[in-house]
Amino acid sequence: MPSHTLIQDGRARDAARFTDPSDLSALDSNETIDVLHIANDTDLESLAFALGRIETILIDFPAYTDGRGFSLARQLRTKYGYDGLLIADGPLIPDQYAFALQCGFSAVHIDDETLKRHTIEDWQANLDDFDLTYQRGYAIKAGPATSVFDSRLTALDKRKAADPFFGHSAELTLRKAIKKYQGDIVLATSMGVDSAVLLHMVSRIDPSLPVVFLDTGKHFRETLGYRDDLVSRFGLTDFRNITPDQSQVLAEDPDGTLNQSEPDACCDLRKIRPLEGVINGFGARITGRKRYQTPDRANMAILEAGGAQAKVNPLAYWTAKDVTQYMRQHDLPPHPLLALGYLSIGCQPCTTRVTPGEDPRAGRWRHSEKTECGIHMVDGKWVSSETKATFEAF
Numbered sequence: 454m455p456s457h458t459l460i461q462d463g464r465a466r467d468a469a470r471f472t473d474p475s476d477l478s479a480l481d482s483n484e485t486i487d488v489l490h491i492a493n494d495t496d497l498e499s500l501a502f503a504l505g506r507i508e509t510i511l512i513d514f515p516a517y518t519d520g521r522g523f524s525l526a527r528q529l530r531t532k533y534g535y536d537g538l539l540i541a542d543g544p545l546i547p548d549q550y551a552f553a554l555q556c557g558f559s560a561v562h563i564d565d566e567t568l569k570r571h572t573i574e575d576w577q578a579n580l581d582d583f584d585l586t587y588q589r590g591y592a593i594k595a596g597p598a599t600s601v602f603d604s605r606l607t608a609l610d611k612r613k614a615a616d617p618f619f620g621h622s623a624e625l626t627l628r629k630a631i632k633k634y635q636g637d638i639v640l641a642t643s644m645g646v647d648s649a650v651l652l653h654m655v656s657r658i659d660p661s662l663p664v665v666f667l668d669t670g671k672h673f674r675e676t677l678g679y680r681d682d683l684v685s686r687f688g689l690t691d692f693r694n695i696t697p698d699q700s701q702v703l704a705e706d707p708d709g710t711l712n713q714s715e716p717d718a719c720c721d722l723r724k725i726r727p728l729e730g731v732i733n734g735f736g737a738r739i740t741g742r743k744r745y746q747t748p749d750r751a752n753m754a755i756l757e758a759g760g761a762q763a764k765v766n767p768l769a770y771w772t773a774k775d776v777t778q779y780m781r782q783h784d785l786p787p788h789p790l791l792a793l794g795y796l797s798i799g800c801q802p803c804t805t806r807v808t809p810g811e812d813p814r815a816g817r818w819r820h821s822e823k824t825e826c827g828i829h830m831v832d833g834k835w836v837s838s839e840t841k842a843t844f845e846a847f
């Protein structure tokens with residue numbers, strides 16, 4: 454028997470459990486059936502009485518052009534209320550993956566020949582187009598009586614008009630944005646507690662993408678070490694370490710204490726001026742901003758295409774928990790100061806720990822009225838501002 458792969462949640466899983474499924478003759482006993490294999494013309498009435506003791510049903514797809522298995526899955530979920538694992542078994546193609554999930558399948562089971570024609574990335578991409586807007590396409594037994602297909606499509610059209618990337622996962626957003634703004638897009642990173650997520654994603658899509666870090670000369674040495682570790686670990690080949698103009702630093706902050714006497718002037722010298730010249734040269738910028746972070750971001754689109762510079766926010770719909778999960782899933786190293794209670798990390802003189810329950814940004818410029826570094830977007834460009842507007846990356 455050729456070896457098989459189970460594709461579940463867009464990922465390849467071990468399929469050993471499904472190599473020797475039972476056939477319909479197993480229904481004759483009263484034992485629990487671990488995996489039952491059925492043909493796509495099976496009369497479901499003949500197994501309805503035993504569904505409560507069947508853990509998994511594999512439905513045969515002899516060819517991807519034969520869609521009878523989809524109907525069986527729908528009936529099992531809707532008419533019979535089957536709540537075990539349902540697996541489409543056969544040479545399906547990635548384009549059918551989302552539809553299979555909507556019909557009630559939990560996963561697909563494909564052989565090596567099929568996997569050679571379409572890689573795991575093809576299956577993932579199909580799921581990515583689908584994940585945030587996923588709804589069951591069948592009415593569950595105790596749920597609403599009608600299908601959600603039509604209402605979902607209408608709502609989706611409206612949301613796509615407002616945000617062309619609506620519904621895309623972070624990875625798909627990055628892939629599409631990098632393609633759309635080819636050679637004219639930059640990722641600005643603070644090397645803070647969330648930064649590894651986007652850097653890791655970018656490294657898997659295009660490690661030659663320009664990545665900009667603003668090295669103010671005042672960072673924690675842990676941040677600089679983290680920067681070096683991530684850049685090397687992810688193989689980022691166009692990493693740009695931006696520093697203030699040293700002659701200006703010598704003239705305006707000769708003893709390095711400007712942050713104490715005039716923090717706005719210090720940010721202007723060490724952040725705004727060095728960054729403006731670099732970031733504004735790109736047509737699009739990738740940010741790590743998230744909707745949950747501030748009221749101004751509550752309705753933020755994934756792609757903000759208006760203005761002189763487009764903003765791409767792949768993590769717009771992410772929560773802090775999503776970040777943690779992604780970091781764990783990909784075994785990404787945390788910022789070394791996170792464990793010491795620093796939840797938002799900027800320059801060392803202007804950053805303190807926060808206590809449990811405090812707003813993560815309470816540790817920035819703690820003993821001052823200042824809440825932002827003064828870097829803001831106006832008409833799509835980075836500019837200095839006296840107002841306390843949206844914090845961006847630094």
Ligand code: SF4
Nearest residue numbers: 712716719720800803
């Ligand atoms: S955050 Fe503090 S040290 Fe860093 S540039 Fe601004 S004022 Fe200066």
